[in-house]
Amino acid sequence: MYYLFKNKTLRSFIFRNVVRLILIFITFIYILPFIWMLSTSFKDDRELFLFPPKWFPWPPVWQNYNKALQRFPFFKYLKNSAIITVGALIGTLLSCPLVAYGFSKIRWKGRDFFFYLMLSTMMLPGAVTIIPTFMIFKTLGWINTFLPLIVPAFLGGGAGSIFLVRQFFNTIPDDLVDAAKVDGASDLQIYLRIVLPLAKPVLFLISLFTFLGAWNNYFGPLIYLTDENKYPLSLGLPTFFSLYGTYWNQMMAAATMSVIPTIIFFVIAQKYLIEGIKITGIKE
């Protein structure tokens, strides 16, 4: 560990508090846009133009939220975001550990070849494949449905997730698998009864990443969804912004509503997100 200060001396005492002050300042900067957002969402039209700005508009103008909701069907967008995200989660959880098992607990020729092939696809810019992929979904008649955003998750859930789960499976002793085989268990049984129950922590971790990926996805919905009734939040909020973006207090009310699900997610997940890298590491 690289310590900027040690515990005992006076110099360290000063250093410690300098570091503390710097961190408080940086933390403030990182949270500032959100305080500004929240504060703006409670201002009346006149207060927007006050200089210096008012941090705690009083009384808070809840009306901004009502007005925003009239043109910004938040709950409809929320529902659509939820459908897409849950679909992607189910797909990933069903397929990703299965693939990872094939890359970890079965000894077969070509395994490493396919594994490195999979890793190399992470270097491929998504934009390269997007046009033919769009044509495939168009041919299937899936444009303006959620299917292009959900079905691909059933095909492994992405190289990054497969990699993480495979790394975790590698830490499960092969003896455990071999012993079960001697007892006559098939690989599918071993996968379902032994390996999968052990893998709960890593499955939780990839669920978090999958959630973020699906929930925050903007490009996908942008090209596949055309009907406003099917918009997730990632399209709904920018649409509201492009139409009514200069009603700043209502705009920030809409933004606040849109950030709330992320805040709830963060409160639940932050411990695992921040420590998750430690469980799995980025190297072998």
Next chain:
Amino acid sequence: MSKTERKEFIKGLLFISPWLIGFLIFTVYPIFASLYMSFTEYSIVGESKWIGFSNYKKLFTDILSMKAISNTLYYAAGLVPLGLIVGLVLAILLVQPLKEIIFYRTTIYFPSIVPAFAFATIGVWFFNPYIGFMNNLLKLIGIQGPFWLSEQWVKRTIILMAQWGAGGTALIYMAAIKDIPKELYESAELDGATAWQRFWHITVPMISPATLYYLVIATLGALQIFDLPNIMTGGGPANSSLSFVMYLYQNAFRYGYMGYAASMAWILFIISFVLTMLIFGTTRYWVFYYGARR
């Protein structure tokens, strides 16, 4: 292959088949299909027509595509180094032994998971030239703030805004820093190394694998920048924030020039590949694997 080997081989393939099917349909086929399409004139309705290298020639004479490429390189040249510095500084501060360190970690990390579609709208307001927070603050200390989303400033503003997401990079660096054996620092200290020397000769080489990972991922990401400029400015003013993927998107999905857009996709592929190879090609000069005897 013996009988058992073949059995295991088929079993392995079966287990990875979901990925394999996805790989064939959504990676292999699209790569070749887009290569083929890039040599055709193909709009979303109607026949495709073979036109050789015309799309590629057009790409290099089209003022807008050149503008989009230079904008994108500007984004990358700003995002990659700045993101590295911010991420590393945050990581060093966030591993220090303070009682309340978890609070700082959590709060600084939070913006990196806030969706770009929401943060983009917040940013436009935060950087509003007349009544936004930034210029209010600057006015308070007597500075006339710039028009953050003007032709001259917009790319810098977007690069700056992206730094609110540096928590992800910091996390990777924190893990790498925590893995460095303490003894290295202790013996360096006994030898009289200064804090800066310890940082430069121990920390930097010890975290170089994480730096390699960061450089590759960040470069690929920066070359595909889309969400922030598309929502904040739509590419304006005067195309000064138009990124390459935005232009590709407009051609493919707004104007229906699928063939032309496919050629852009391939140019992006080539640029990404060359840059990635450049990064990997230099690793033996600066990436250091501690304990590896290769």
